[in-house]
Amino acid sequence: MANNGGCEHECVNTIGTFYCRCWPGFELAGDGNTCSDIDGCATANGGCSDRCVNTPGGFRCDCPSDLYLHSDGRTCGKVTSCSVDNGGCDHECEDDSHGEFYRCRCRSGFKLSENKRSCQAIDPCLDNNGGCQHHCTNNHGRAQCQYIDECSKNNGCEHFCENIKGTYRCKCREGYQLGRDGRTCEEMLGGCQVGNGGCQHDCYDQPDGGHICKCRLGYILAADQMLCH
Numbered sequence: 001m002a003n004n005g006g007c008e009h010e011c012v013n014t015i016g017t018f019y020c021r022c023w024p025g026f027e028l029a030g031d032g033n034t035c036s037d038i039d040g041c042a043t044a045n046g047g048c049s050d051r052c053v054n055t056p057g058g059f060r061c062d063c064p065s066d067l068y069l070h071s072d073g074r075t076c077g078k079v080t081s082c083s084v085d086n087g088g089c090d091h092e093c094e095d096d097s098h099g100e101f102y103r104c105r106c107r108s109g110f111k112l113s114e115n116k117r118s119c120q121a122i123d124p125c126l127d128n129n130g131g132c133q134h135h136c137t138n139n140h141g142r143a144q145c146q147y148i149d150e151c152s153k154n155n156g157c158e159h160f161c162e163n164i165k166g167t168y169r170c171k172c173r174e175g176y177q178l179g180r181d182g183r184t185c186e187e188m189l190g191g192c193q194v195g196n197g198g199c200q201h202d203c204y205d206q207p208d209g210g211h212i213c214k215c216r217l218g219y220i221l222a223a224d225q226m227l228c229h
């Protein structure tokens, strides 16, 4: 129906006519079209033992910071012992030697949240790549290692590709260095390419990376191994 039948939320078709319906937590206003939030805190404080907070379409109970919300979502309780609601702990609850609440603990692979009650999974891959050589995936709190050879797919390396922990890097042949893009290889300038290697006449690059100067016929190399006389 055009314009949703004028209904703010839902328009329900019936035989020959229609009516408006609101989402849960809202009620239809007297005009039969608009919906307004039901104040869940208006009746009996929403059943909350302490603070009731009305929200659009719902409401929730809040507790002062030194109390915790019972699993019923209504009652605030002071934690005195693990025997009550597991001390409000998600996983393990520890009493002290007098049988009074001491602290919550989480099973391995989980850590205690800021509220000191609930436990949240630790991503095992954040710690030393989960011990994986290559890719680590968080499988419900356990590290799952995957071998992915990034070098086997197109990686953009100009010369070589080296597969390393969790990723890869490009490498270049001897005499070349990796460009700033981490992919291309640039020839390393040196030897005879820079200022003729300091030679007055001829310069010869050597396989060991060095270079030597030689003089043209009729000249001999000076003691500095560069000038000719």
Ligand SMILES: [Ca+2]
Residues within 6 Å of the ligand: 025, 037, 038, 039, 040, 054, 055, 056, 057, 058, 059
């Ligand atoms: Ca409400």
